Amino acid sequence: MVWRTLRTQPAAAAGGDGWRVDPAIAGGGVLTDHGWHVSYVVPRWVGAPPDAVSARLETRRHHRFAVEDTATVRLRFPDAVADIVLTWAAETRENQACVIGTAGRIDIEADTVVLRANGREERHRRPPALSDGSQHPDWFGPVADEFLARVLGRDPSHRNLDEAAVCIAVECGARESSRRDGAMLPLAARVEAAG
16 A cells, blocks of 8 residues: 655745744644555555554655655554655645555556556546645544544444544654664554553
């Protein structure tokens, strides 16, 4: 699996640079900004949490910020690998994803999902493109409904908390891996303890 989130700069925040670039507010950096989404979407696609992570965090362009503007991450799963590039230092704004399996491949290209299998190709447009903006109002309703169901006791599962635990484990593991020169670090104990 390959995931690329390319941006030319961090998204603007009302009243200044905000949490994305201030490590004192929320950790900051492109890993915190975009890595959270990767950390719950990719495990859903794989069907399992990752068991290890390696990462390199660096500043390629935006040296005025006290956080990284580029993260290169590898998530290892029992039966899969995801290579991830997140950057605010790109020349263009776009999102790309590719999932290759035993039966074919799926590519996400802007607002189009491309399915390739058995020598055939199908294209399905699903606007808007993920890179169109930092807000996705079409996602908000289902997420809010799921949250309310959990708070009101209509959903006894801990899926949101389990996903959050995986996201935190991936981010913490990626930061530690980068401090260790990109070493592959196990996540199983962190993820299992969180679940």
